[in-house]
Amino acid sequence: MVTPLRPTRKTMSSTPFDDICAVLRSRSAFLLVTHFEPDGDGIGACLALGRCLRSQGKRVTVWLPQGVPARYRFLPDAETVVTEAEPQEVAIGLDCDGARRLGATAETVNRAEVVIDIDHHAGHSPFGHIAWLDPAAPAAGFQAYRLIQALGCPITPEIATCLYCAVGTDSGFFRYANTSPELLRMAAEMVECGAKPKAIAEATLDRYPTALVRLAGRAMAALTLQLGGRVALATLTQEDFEAAGTDQTEGVIDYLRTVAEVEVLVLMRQSKEGWRTSLRSLAAVDVSVVAKTLGGGGHAPAAGCTLHGTLEEAWTHLAAALGPALESGSRA
Ligand SMILES: [Mn+2]
The missing domain is CATH 3.90.1640.10 (inorganic pyrophosphatase (n-terminal core))
Known part of the structure; x- marks a missing residue:
């Protein structure tokens, strides 16, 4: 330390x-x-x-x-x-x-x-x-x-x-x-x-390796809307990395930014350390506050943290912090 x-x-x-x-x-x-x-x-x-x-x-x-x-x-x-x-x-x-x-x-x-x-x-x-x-x-x-x-x-x-x-x-x-x-x-x-x-x-x-584009495709295909449609959630698992031929995910979230209706994007990637989670705010919500309460960090528009447990447990944990942030963010 x-x-x-x-x-x-x-x-x-x-x-x-x-x-x-x-x-x-x-x-x-x-x-x-x-x-x-x-x-x-x-x-x-x-x-x-x-x-x-x-x-x-x-x-x-x-x-x-x-x-x-x-x-x-x-x-x-x-x-x-x-x-x-x-x-x-x-x-x-x-x-x-x-x-x-x-x-x-x-x-x-x-x-x-x-x-x-x-x-x-x-x-x-x-x-x-x-x-x-x-x-x-x-x-x-x-x-x-x-x-x-x-x-x-x-x-x-x-x-x-x-x-x-x-x-x-x-x-x-x-x-x-x-x-x-x-x-x-x-x-x-x-x-x-x-x-x-x-x-x-x-x-x-502008240009990504083919394997990364395939991986982004898998993330986009599995996209779900959460928290009343205000959050787009994409996940990538070990199976996705194997199918796409890469576990390099930097850039994947840029594809998801094109979703029009949502305020926050979440990308959760499976790793040895847990669910590595990237958050992007497309509106007023300060996602660094959310990430920090979960042991991560970042900036108001872009932040990240690592979550533990099953995917469902990790998402539940994140949603509990993200929900109130959306409420207070929308009042700001
Ligand atoms: Mn920087």
């Missing part, structure tokens, strides 16, 4: 951002990690910051214990990502949503001399020596962009590609609520610096 925030120093003038910049300038070996089941934001932020630090003569290890998901392997430096790593002088978690979601990296991260938590998720307890938590930031990739700027590192086409991918995937390519003027301005700058919007969107959003 990573220890909670333990500030090394407090000065009147320094902010976490300034403290992080000082560490990035003065230290020489960095370990960069993100949450388990990594997404485009966490991976893009790690790779962009990693490339910036390497360009300044630093040693950088980007560590994803589960490897880089296929759809992000086009990113510059994806081939340098390791699946096993040693402790380093500085460890930085980007987009982690709290120490709990560090997963397999937590113990090694905690053995660094300086541990840094950089995140735009709200509501989790910060970890490490310096925590820069900015729920107003549209994505962790946006925070990485600000650090890269502060370090005076030029935005190369490679860095621009990683940062555009980070903020693009986290905003549903500029459709979700975090799509702000400043995010669009930053994205425009990335395109000026060499990011290719069409290629990045195709790789991460």
Whole structure:
């Protein structure tokens, strides 16, 4: 378990951002990690910051214990990502949503001399020596962009590609609520610096491996409406994974977003750990509140948790938390 925030120093003038910049300038070996089941934001932020630090003569290890998901392997430096790593002088978690979601990296991260938590998720307890938590930031990739700027590192086409991918995937390519003027301005700058919007969107959003499309088909075919028709529930079991030929599910829920009538989407996937559950709010309901009461986390429009027992038991448990949230959400 990573220890909670333990500030090394407090000065009147320094902010976490300034403290992080000082560490990035003065230290020489960095370990960069993100949450388990990594997404485009966490991976893009790690790779962009990693490339910036390497360009300044630093040693950088980007560590994803589960490897880089296929759809992000086009990113510059994806081939340098390791699946096993040693402790380093500085460890930085980007987009982690709290120490709990560090997963397999937590113990090694905690053995660094300086541990840094950089995140735009709200509501989790910060970890490490310096925590820069900015729920107003549209994505962790946006925070990485600000650090890269502060370090005076030029935005190369490679860095621009990683940062555009980070903020693009986290905003549903500029459709979700975090799509702000400043995010669009930053994205425009990335395109000026060499990011290719069409290629990045195709790789991460528009095109899926055949096996994943088949799996999404099975999820869509089994879709049911729940809680008075306000929730669409899809489930994927071991049998579905075998029939489709994959158990990689990132992207499946994007197909379900097209259901018009509902306020919340739920995708429950069978796994060794239990029913891994993704929640998406298409209306006013804050699904992160629901996920947190069930031991998970996330953002208001997108959150997740792991549920236990049979499918029926797991759903009953979730429905008990989701029902009241729908009621209060609809009053808001
Ligand atoms: Mn993010």
